[in-house]
Amino acid sequence: MAQPKTLFDKIWESHVVDVQEDGTCLLYIDRQIIHEITSAQAFEGLREAGRTVRRPEAQLLVPDHNVPTTDRSLPIENEESRIQIDLLKENAEAFGLPYIELNDIRQGIVHVIGPEQGFTLPGLTMACGDSHTSTHGAFGCLAFGIGTSEVEHVLATQSLIQRPAKNMRVTVDGALPPGVVAKDLALAIIGAIGTAGGTGCVIEYAGKAVEDLSMEGRMTLCNMTIEGGARAGLVAPDRTTFDYVKGRPMAPKGAAWEQAEAYWRTLPSDPGATYDKEVTISAASIEPQVTWGTSPEMVLPISGSVPDPSGEQDGNRKRSLERAIEYMGLSAGQALTDIRVDKVFIGSCTNSRIEDLRTAAAVARGRSVADGVHAMVVPGSGLVKHQAEEEGLDAVFKEAGFDWREPGCSMCIAMNGDMLQPGERSASTSNRNFEGRQGPGGRTHLMSPAMAAAAAVNGHLSDHRELL
Amino acid sequence: MDKFTSLQGIAAPFPMVNVDTDRIIPARFLKTIKKTGLGKNLFNELRYNEDGSEKPDFILNKPAYREAGILVAGDNFGCGSSREHAPWALIDFGIRCVIAPSFADIFNNNASKNGMLLIALPQETVDKLMEDAEKGGNARLSVDLEKQRIVRPDGEVIDFDIDPFKKHCLLNGLDDIALTLQKDDKIGAFEDARKTAQPWA
Numbered sequence: 001m002a003q004p005k006t007l008f009d010k011i012w013e014s015h016v017v018d019v020q021e022d023g024t025c026l027l028y029i030d031r032q033i034i035h036e037i038t039s040a041q042a043f044e045g046l047r048e049a050g051r052t053v054r055r056p057e058a059q060l061l062v063p064d065h066n067v068p069t070t071d072r073s074l075p076i077e078n079e080e081s082r083i084q085i086d087l088l089k090e091n092a093e094a095f096g097l098p099y100i101e102l103n104d105i106r107q108g109i110v111h112v113i114g115p116e117q118g119f120t121l122p123g124l125t126m127a128c129g130d131s132h133t134s135t136h137g138a139f140g141c142l143a144f145g146i147g148t149s150e151v152e153h154v155l156a157t158q159s160l161i162q163r164p165a166k167n168m169r170v171t172v173d174g175a176l177p178p179g180v181v182a183k184d185l186a187l188a189i190i191g192a193i194g195t196a197g198g199t200g201c202v203i204e205y206a207g208k209a210v211e212d213l214s215m216e217g218r219m220t221l222c223n224m225t226i227e228g229g230a231r232a233g234l235v236a237p238d239r240t241t242f243d244y245v246k247g248r249p250m251a252p253k254g255a256a257w258e259q260a261e262a263y264w265r266t267l268p269s270d271p272g273a274t275y276d277k278e279v280t281i282s283a284a285s286i287e288p289q290v291t292w293g294t295s296p297e298m299v300l301p302i303s304g305s306v307p308d309p310s311g312e313q314d315g316n317r318k319r320s321l322e323r324a325i326e327y328m329g330l331s332a333g334q335a336l337t338d339i340r341v342d343k344v345f346i347g348s349c350t351n352s353r354i355e356d357l358r359t360a361a362a363v364a365r366g367r368s369v370a371d372g373v374h375a376m377v378v379p380g381s382g383l384v385k386h387q388a389e390e391e392g393l394d395a396v397f398k399e400a401g402f403d404w405r406e407p408g409c410s411m412c413i414a415m416n417g418d419m420l421q422p423g424e425r426s427a428s429t430s431n432r433n434f435e436g437r438q439g440p441g442g443r444t445h446l447m448s449p450a451m452a453a454a455a456a457v458n459g460h461l462s463d464h465r466e467l468l
Numbered sequence: 469m470d471k472f473t474s475l476q477g478i479a480a481p482f483p484m485v486n487v488d489t490d491r492i493i494p495a496r497f498l499k500t501i502k503k504t505g506l507g508k509n510l511f512n513e514l515r516y517n518e519d520g521s522e523k524p525d526f527i528l529n530k531p532a533y534r535e536a537g538i539l540v541a542g543d544n545f546g547c548g549s550s551r552e553h554a555p556w557a558l559i560d561f562g563i564r565c566v567i568a569p570s571f572a573d574i575f576n577n578n579a580s581k582n583g584m585l586l587i588a589l590p591q592e593t594v595d596k597l598m599e600d601a602e603k604g605g606n607a608r609l610s611v612d613l614e615k616q617r618i619v620r621p622d623g624e625v626i627d628f629d630i631d632p633f634k635k636h637c638l639l640n641g642l643d644d645i646a647l648t649l650q651k652d653d654k655i656g657a658f659e660d661a662r663k664t665a666q667p668w669a
């Protein structure tokens with residue numbers, strides 16, 4: 001019998017164009033999504049070398065990182081932002097590439113619109129000049145975040161030079177308790193394996209708790225794979241996946257669908273496939289999580305308190321804990337629920353999909369944002385925004401005093417003017433709490449949408465389950 | 469791409485672990501459409517006060533390290549985003565080589581595509597080089613990629629490993645795209661086969 005293969009092995013092997021003597025592979029890339037921040041220099045490189053785009057129809061361009069989330073009928077105030085966004089459009093036109101306009105209802109964050117349009121499909125390889133490309137792994141699509149030189153490489157050759165990754169499996173046994181969601185699971189996994197825990201690996205998420213997740217939940221989980229240091233995350237495609245994909249504008253139709261689905265069913269890892277690294281986690285023991293520090297691995301259950309560095313033996317670790325506590329303006333032993341917030345951000349490619357907005361709205365409904373707190377909801381795409389408005393979620397948020405915005409990356413990366421002021425503290429549903437990530441001197445606590453909404457109405461970090 | 473053959477220079481000690489790309493170059497400087505000019509904002513938050521003046525204690529602001537060409541860094545250097553602006557900023561500042569116990573994957577790829585050498589060594593060895601770096605301008609390190617070795621100021625030689633393909637590209641300043649385009653017919657054949665087997669892809 002043939003050697004049992006993992007999901008990763010199957011997708012990888014079916015995309016290898018060439019193997020060099022030293023084992024370096026040329027890997028075919030089926031799709032690329034391109035945004036304004038990491039592409040200008042790539043197109044410039046093509047022009048300088050007189051090269052063309054090998055497969056224009058395999059690209060999709062959309063502005064998201066640097067776009068205003070306020071009234072889109074007004075011109076973009078910041079000149080540099082405007083130049084960058086205009087340049088994306090110019091490059092799309094010059095190279096004949098599919099482009100979604102800022103004012104198109106389909107506009108949104110790269111990792112929200114790819115799946116939404118059916119551009120993301122199981123069994124494909126995908127690349128995007130953004131580390132959270134791992135999100136698309138939720139579909140059993142091998143998706144890599146790449147730098148600008150590699151964006152240029154994909155444009156010119158529709159391939160990437162890569163060495164095979166190691167196989168790692170994270171199995172989550174049992175069922176998540178009520179009120180505990182994919183974001184909590186993602187954070188708990190990073191807390192367990194550390195931010196370098198997946199270095200050199202592609203992580204396959206498996207187990208009942210993962211199978212039970214919706215596509216939105218799987219996307220949240222795979223999204224944060226990069227925070228665990230891995231190259232990509234994967235979930236085996238199943239009925240949940242097919243139901244989500246079917247009927248999407250760019251998904252296969254008719255006979256092609258039948259053929260594709262039959263192939264996708266062969267993708268899950270074979271019984272007996274082996275992994276270079278295995279981690280097992282019990283879902284039942286996970287509580288709602290919040291980060292307290294300046295790295296995603298500095299994470300604790302909401303019932304916890306800020307750690308005490310004096311107990312830490314390793315000198316480097318101790319210094320990093322001390323520095324994080326100081327930067328975050330906290331004190332050792334402080335209860336997490338005592339931490340007050342100034343801003344709340346519900347959005348980003350981690351948590352800005354319809355299901356995320358529904359869970360946040362369930363907490364916001366009939367309550368009000370605490371005095372002195374500014375809370376904003378930034379849908380992941382124009383289509384998410386539209387659906388939320390159809391469901392009346394915008395009204396729930398607005399009545400509670402939340403700011404309802406236009407789609408984009410917004411305060412996840414704080415490039416477009418949505419940002420923290422020095423010393424301000426946020427409850428955020430995004431994925432990074434690095435120093436200065438949401439603005440110089442800003443302090444970020446990561447959590448799920450319902451937890452962020454609870455922080456908004458209580459004015460401090462809180463267990464949202466107490467509000468249910 | 470610029471070649472990397474050898475480098476003799478001042479090494480700056482940067483022992484912080486998990487140095488992320490937001491720290492190397494904060495997002496608000498990513499509005500540029502050029503690869504150059506980012507050096508002045510390298511490590512912006514650590515390097516400058518809010519009013520824009522330099523923080524005198526920051527390592528690269530100290531007279532002995534302003535010309536540093538090498539960084540001796542902590543574990544998991546370059547984690548976080550895929551922004552190639554991180555190596556661009558380091559290179560624009562003048563740093564062509566970083567030595568650390570480990571590097572984040574995407575940063576690693578991005579660095580080598582810009583002629584920057586990353587050397588991963590065991591923690592104990594990095595600790596020794598960190599001590600050398602602490603000595604400032606009087607303690608230059610020399611890095612020889614061809615021979616895969618670092619020579620410490622006291623003459624001790626430290627060997628390092630590197631992916632042979634990466635080494636070849638760095639030594640010759642090879643452009644990946646030109647190399648891949650030599651395999652154009654293989655890519656074409658792959659695409660043709662794929663069109664038949666998986667027409668939806």
Ligand code: SF4
Nearest residue numbers: 132348349409412413
């Ligand atoms: S929302 Fe944040 S993490 Fe996601 S693509 Fe945008 S900037 Fe990157």
